[in-house]
Amino acid sequence: MAHGPILSGVGLSKSFGPIEVLHAVDVDVRPGEVHALVGENGAGKSTLMKLLSGYHPASAGEVVLDGRPVKFADSNAAEAAGIVLIHQELNLVPDLTVEENVFLGREPHRFGFVDRPAARRATAELLATLRTEVPVTRRVRELSVSQAQMVEIAKAVSREVRVLCMDEPTDVLTGRETEVLFDLVRRLTADGVAILYVSHKLDEIMAIADRVTILRDGHKIGTFDVADLTPAEMARRMVGRELADMYPPKPAVPDDAPVALEIEGLDVPGFVHGASLRVRRGEVLGVAGLVGAGRTELFEGALGLRPAHGSVRKDGQPVRWRHPEDAKLDRVAYLTEDRKAKGLLLAKNLRENVTLQSLERFARPFVDQRAEQQALERSAREFDVRVARLDVEAAALSGGNQQKIVLAKLMLTEPDVVILDEPTRGIDVGTKRQIYFYVGELLAKGVAVVLISSELPEILGLAHRVVVMHDGVITGTLDGAGLDEETVMAYATGLRRDPIPATLESPRVHA
Amino acid sequence: MSTPETAAAPSWRARLRRVPWQQLTPLAGLVLLVVVGALMHPAFLTSTNLFNVLTRSAFIGIIAVGGTFVIIGGGIDLSVGSMAAFLSGAMILLMNGLHDGTLSPVGVVLVGVGLVLGSGLLAGAANGLAITRGRIEPFIVTLGTLGIFRSLVTYLADGGTISLDFALRGVYRPVFYGSFLGIPIPVWAFAVVAVLGAILLHRTRFGRYVRAIGSNQEVARYAAIRVARIRTLTYVIQGLCVAIAVVLYVPRLGSASASTGILWELEAIAAVIIGGTALKGGSGHIWGTVVGAIMLSLIGNVLNLTSAISEYLNGTVQGLIIIGAVFLQRGRQGR
Numbered sequence: 076m077a078h079g080p081i082l083s084g085v086g087l088s089k090s091f092g093p094i095e096v097l098h099a100v101d102v103d104v105r106p107g108e109v110h111a112l113v114g115e116n117g118a119g120k121s122t123l124m125k126l127l128s129g130y131h132p133a134s135a136g137e138v139v140l141d142g143r144p145v146k147f148a149d150s151n152a153a154e155a156a157g158i159v160l161i162h163q164e165l166n167l168v169p170d171l172t173v174e175e176n177v178f179l180g181r182e183p184h185r186f187g188f189v190d191r192p193a194a195r196r197a198t199a200e201l202l203a204t205l206r207t208e209v210p211v212t213r214r215v216r217e218l219s220v221s222q223a224q225m226v227e228i229a230k231a232v233s234r235e236v237r238v239l240c241m242d243e244p245t246d247v248l249t250g251r252e253t254e255v256l257f258d259l260v261r262r263l264t265a266d267g268v269a270i271l272y273v274s275h276k277l278d279e280i281m282a283i284a285d286r287v288t289i290l291r292d293g294h295k296i297g298t299f300d301v302a303d304l305t306p307a308e309m310a311r312r313m314v315g316r317e318l319a320d321m322y323p324p325k326p327a328v329p330d331d332a333p334v335a336l337e338i339e340g341l342d343v344p345g346f347v348h349g350a351s352l353r354v355r356r357g358e359v360l361g362v363a364g365l366v367g368a369g370r371t372e373l374f375e376g377a378l379g380l381r382p383a384h385g386s387v388r389k390d391g392q393p394v395r396w397r398h399p400e401d402a403k404l405d406r407v408a409y410l411t412e413d414r415k416a417k418g419l420l421l422a423k424n425l426r427e428n429v430t431l432q433s434l435e436r437f438a439r440p441f442v443d444q445r446a447e448q449q450a451l452e453r454s455a456r457e458f459d460v461r462v463a464r465l466d467v468e469a470a471a472l473s474g475g476n477q478q479k480i481v482l483a484k485l486m487l488t489e490p491d492v493v494i495l496d497e498p499t500r501g502i503d504v505g506t507k508r509q510i511y512f513y514v515g516e517l518l519a520k521g522v523a524v525v526l527i528s529s530e531l532p533e534i535l536g537l538a539h540r541v542v543v544m545h546d547g548v549i550t551g552t553l554d555g556a557g558l559d560e561e562t563v564m565a566y567a568t569g570l571r572r573d574p575i576p577a578t579l580e581s582p583r584v585h586a
Numbered sequence: 587m588s589t590p591e592t593a594a595a596p597s598w599r600a601r602l603r604r605v606p607w608q609q610l611t612p613l614a615g616l617v618l619l620v621v622v623g624a625l626m627h628p629a630f631l632t633s634t635n636l637f638n639v640l641t642r643s644a645f646i647g648i649i650a651v652g653g654t655f656v657i658i659g660g661g662i663d664l665s666v667g668s669m670a671a672f673l674s675g676a677m678i679l680l681m682n683g684l685h686d687g688t689l690s691p692v693g694v695v696l697v698g699v700g701l702v703l704g705s706g707l708l709a710g711a712a713n714g715l716a717i718t719r720g721r722i723e724p725f726i727v728t729l730g731t732l733g734i735f736r737s738l739v740t741y742l743a744d745g746g747t748i749s750l751d752f753a754l755r756g757v758y759r760p761v762f763y764g765s766f767l768g769i770p771i772p773v774w775a776f777a778v779v780a781v782l783g784a785i786l787l788h789r790t791r792f793g794r795y796v797r798a799i800g801s802n803q804e805v806a807r808y809a810a811i812r813v814a815r816i817r818t819l820t821y822v823i824q825g826l827c828v829a830i831a832v833v834l835y836v837p838r839l840g841s842a843s844a845s846t847g848i849l850w851e852l853e854a855i856a857a858v859i860i861g862g863t864a865l866k867g868g869s870g871h872i873w874g875t876v877v878g879a880i881m882l883s884l885i886g887n888v889l890n891l892t893s894a895i896s897e898y899l900n901g902t903v904q905g906l907i908i909i910g911a912v913f914l915q916r917g918r919q920g921r
């Protein structure tokens with residue numbers, strides 16, 4: 076493209092307190108291109124994006140718009156100039172309708188009153204171009220996360236956008252929604268809009284981006300044409316070392332390995348119907364399916380986190396877990412997919428977080444803070460939590476380190492069945508690999524692992540067997556060996572399904 | 587006991603940095619009040635006057651210790667003033683009824699104390715269960731019981747005053763007016779309740795769970811904590827604290843009426859908030875609540891002693907101090 080850049084950053088640095096997190100980074104965004112920013116967690120991608128879109132002032136360097144240095148007073152000033160950032164944490168008002176959100180702060184007026192018919196029409200047209208079927212009068216609270224994301228995008232597009240910054244936009248989208256988003260991105264770029272795109276998903280970047288800027292520890296490693304790089308090269312430059320195998324070796328499950336957890340005919344009203352599955356010691360059972368298929372609800376139901384009925388057996392014994400504590404006492408642990416809302420006390424320090432689930436081990440009868448501190452230090456070593464100080468609030472950690480703390484919290488209860496729900500969501504490639512290898516270690520100790528994931532490569536890379544769910548029902552139980560993504564997707568989308576839930580050979584016994 | 591629990595501190599400089607200066611604002615306010623009081627009136631710093639202040643702060647202080655658990659757990663209890671009035675009235679009627687000669691007066695008082703403590707537990711449990719099992723907002727439930735307890739005491743008193751039998755008053759009097767080792771009994775009671783409360787809140791699993799639940803109930807639930815049970819228990823503790831306050835309060839006047847304990851709930855909440863506990867829950871300290879309760883009582887005392895401001899403006903000064911205290915603590919809680 077012959078045009079000069081719309082927006083660029085020259086020597087941008089950013090410090091928070093005494094710590095500089097971004098070091099003199101140059102980046103430029105040209106009209107009509109998709110420019111990806113990649114790097115491990117904490118590499119400075121989001122910070123760079125926020126400097127360019129007026130959310131933070133730069134500590135040094137300048138932002139250049141159309142060849143002229145600018146200083147945005149705040150994000151509103153940047154938006155007025157056509158630079159719009161879509162947040163990782165969505166920025167919508169839950170109790171307002173879709174239409175009210177899209178036009179929040181710049182409602183069309185007529186005779187001094189808000190012109191709602193006009194706003195509704197405009198919103199409906201916008202959503203139609205996004206091929207999103209959401210009633211404009213629905214409250215955002217009632218939308219799914221992916222629908223809310225589309226509304227957020229509609230809101231951005233509705234303002235004469237010139238540079239659209241997206242931070243992990245597909246994290247909460249299903250495959251079809253991702254395709255819609257990519258279509259939209261292509262149409263926007265065809266109109267000359269520039270897209271700045273942060274993602275951990277390298278395959279997405281290969282598919283959609285023109286150029287990629289790689290960051291590592293706040294330094295720019297380089298800007299490359301995507302066509303000149305393979306995903307492996309990209310990953311290597313991100314982590315600064317050769318990434319060996321992503322997954323640990325998959326040891327065979329011994330034939331005589333006992334069944335650790337067995338679920339039969341479980342109903343979770345409104346979410347799951349008649350689910351049956353089992354997992355043996357030393358085995359990884361993958362649970363695949365699209366967003367909303369009921370995977371999380373199945374296990375939350377089994378563990379007493381939501382109402383459910385059906386039969387559950389632990390080590391062959393029938394159990395009835397009415398409360399998560401019952402499951403904990405039976406040595407079953409569940410890692411939530413929502414670590415910020417359900418996994419961590421963000422305002423509390425790491426010590427209180429890591430021991431929260433196993434506090435009885437530290438109370439004799441008074442809580443022994445020294446023992447807690449030692450447990451935290453042990454966990455930080457074991458899980459390679461990389462922070463300068465351990466006496467900080469959980470909110471101060473990067474996503475990867477937060478996930479390690481949540482995982483450490485679970486493991487302090489010494490479970491022998493571990494259910495991991497999207498354990499690598501929003502986590503950089505290096506940390507992902509660490510988590511995969513940790514799963515390998517668990518297997519060696521005879522722990523049974525259930526891996527719920529929307530990332531098929533990790534399911535295929537780790538699972539011995541895969542249960543696929545579609546619309547609340549288990550459509551297939553597949554052998555992990557030789558399994559491919561197409562087969563899993565066929566079951567996940569409901570195109571294929573096994574005639575009977577073929578997980579169990581034993582006669583059906585109902586509680 | 588307030589310093590954040592950290593590993594062995596390497597140097598005094600690091601230690602200094604870790605002192606939670608902002609959490610010390612309530613203490614600074616207390617010191618300031620004492621200095622002002624001492625400068626304004628010579629009688630202020632006498633032990634008689636100071637014990638008087640502490641004794642008067644004991645009712646609100648003990649109730650506020652319970653309130654600290656409720657508020658840190660993310661709840662609120664508006665019913666404590668009415669509950670105190672109801673428990674007082676019921677206790678007096680019960681003791682008068684038992685005083686028919688079969689039991690000695692001391693026995694009657696002991697039975698009365700036992701029953702009022704039990705009733706406090708039950709009243710708190712009723713609040714707690716309605717909130718947790720009934721899934722109703724704490725504000726609504728305790729607003730309801732505020733009205734219920736208040737009307738019950740009015741009904742028991744038939745619109746008038748319930749008075750304790752004179753023979754019993756003589757026996758029961760020392761519980762408020764007596765002293766031990768030169769320190770008034772109510773001050774002892776306040777101190778014991780505060781110390782036990784602090785141990786429970788800061789040193790036990792239960793206390794940690796209360797803070798976790800107030801910080802984020804979902805995280806607590808996913809960490810296999812019995813959220814409903816713990817939250818209910820905070821209201822039970824609150825009920826017990828109210829009952830302890832009643833045990834001390836009844837011998838003071840020997841009567842209860844529809845106007846007993848009016849606005850105590852607001853004073854108790856004020857003491858908790860002045861003490862640095864976040865109204866939204868999750869963090870707070872018993873010692874702060876103790877300081878808050880003493881401060882509220884000191885304000886009235888200083889105004890009484892000096893004629894600079896009319897004592898009728900007591901509420902105004904208290905209100906300003908509450909707002910000021912929260913303003914000073916804002917930096918730590920908000921962003």
